[in-house]
Amino acid sequence: MAYNQFRYTVQLNMENRRCVVVGGGSVALRKTKSLLEAGAAVTVIAPEILPEIAALQSTFPALTLCRRDYETGDIRHAFLVIAATDNRNVNAAVVREAKENHCLLNVADDPDAGNFTVAGTYDNGSLHFSAATGGNPRLTHLLLEDLRQQYGDDMAVFAAFLDEQRETVKQRLPGPRARQEFWRNTLTNQLLQLVKQGRLQQAKENILDAVNRIGAEP
Ligand SMILES: C[C@@]1(CC(=O)O)C2=NC(=C\c3[nH]c(c(CCC(=O)O)c3CC(=O)O)Cc3[nH]c(c(CC(=O)O)c3CCC(=O)O)/C=C3\N/C(=C\2)[C@@H](CCC(=O)O)[C@]3(C)CC(=O)O)/[C@H]1CCC(=O)O
Numbered sequence: 001m002a003y004n005q006f007r008y009t010v011q012l013n014m015e016n017r018r019c020v021v022v023g024g025g026s027v028a029l030r031k032t033k034s035l036l037e038a039g040a041a042v043t044v045i046a047p048e049i050l051p052e053i054a055a056l057q058s059t060f061p062a063l064t065l066c067r068r069d070y071e072t073g074d075i076r077h078a079f080l081v082i083a084a085t086d087n088r089n090v091n092a093a094v095v096r097e098a099k100e101n102h103c104l105l106n107v108a109d110d111p112d113a114g115n116f117t118v119a120g121t122y123d124n125g126s127l128h129f130s131a132a133t134g135g136n137p138r139l140t141h142l143l144l145e146d147l148r149q150q151y152g153d154d155m156a157v158f159a160a161f162l163d164e165q166r167e168t169v170k171q172r173l174p175g176p177r178a179r180q181e182f183w184r185n186t187l188t189n190q191l192l193q194l195v196k197q198g199r200l201q202q203a204k205e206n207i208l209d210a211v212n213r214i215g216a217e218p
């Protein structure tokens with residue numbers, strides 16, 4: 001079931017946000033895990049909860065399990081809600097309550113019924129990639145694998161190194177225009193290609209040379 005509407009991509013800070021997942025099956029497992037990894041406090045409500053979900057409690061104390069049917073009022077104080085039961089009527093009731101409470105809402109069996117869908121992600125520390133295909137999770141998975149191969153640990157190390165250099169450049173070049181020009185001239189596609197070819201050290205040295213030349217006579 002592909003989704004139709006245009007999507008606006010954001011990166012939510014989920015630290016300690018209250019989330020409710022209604023349903024305890026394989027979809028609930030996937031979403032609960034990624035929400036917990038993002039720092040959210042998650043309550044899962046379902047009569048049958050997969051043991052893999054319960055097992056997450058040992059790593060994530062912010063996970064609460066309610067082994068019962070969904071009841072109206074369950075999502076009153078939720079920031080984000082996932083409707084993931086195998087019962088359309090229950091999912092529809094969750095949609096109603098989530099909309100009344102202006103929650104962020106994802107619906108497993110009907111992407112257009114909620115107000116967001118979940119993009120696939122690949123995270124390697126300093127870099128976070130997202131991919132969405134309009135509802136083809138297998139293709140999303142393959143695209144992310146491809147990105148993982150292209151942009152591995154070296155690119156993450158390079159990104160962290162650039163963060164440090166950006167601070168130095170900020171101090172040495174106070175104007176935003178000058179900084180923009182500096183980075184456009186210095187951080188080029190050619191450098192990106194060097195990192196991809198395994199020549200991280202060379203790429204770092206090129207940046208350092210340029211940073212050290214700031215303010216020096218031409
Ligand atoms: C990215 C990812 C995020 C996440 O869920 O956390 C995600 N699905 C993932 C995994 C995954 N999904 C499915 C399987 C079971 C195996 C399989 O069936 O293939 C697996 C497990 C696996 O692949 O390993 C089945 C599936 N998913 C949807 C349907 C409904 C349908 O298509 O009708 C069906 C049944 C298809 C069918 O019955 O044929 C629908 C959606 N799934 C989305 C996201 C949204 C679209 C995102 C986009 O635009 O690309 C959307 C629309 C709604 C949403 O959930 O927001 C996540 C990680 C991907 C990764 O990194 O590997």
Ligand SMILES: NC(=O)c1ccc[n+]([C@@H]2O[C@H](COP(=O)([O-])OP(=O)(O)OC[C@H]3O[C@@H](n4cnc5c(N)ncnc54)[C@H](O)[C@@H]3O)[C@@H](O)[C@H]2O)c1
Pocket residue numbers: 022023024025026027028045046047048049050068069070084085086087090108109
């Ligand atoms: N498996 C997938 O990857 C996938 C992907 C997209 C959509 N879907 C659809 O999403 C839905 C959920 O899929 P699933 O594979 O996680 O299902 P599942 O059968 O593994 O789990 C369904 C869960 O819903 C719970 N549930 C049933 N009635 C409930 C109620 N009244 N209150 C609270 N919880 C209740 C059950 O206890 C169970 O935990 C299905 O409609 C499915 O067709 C599945």
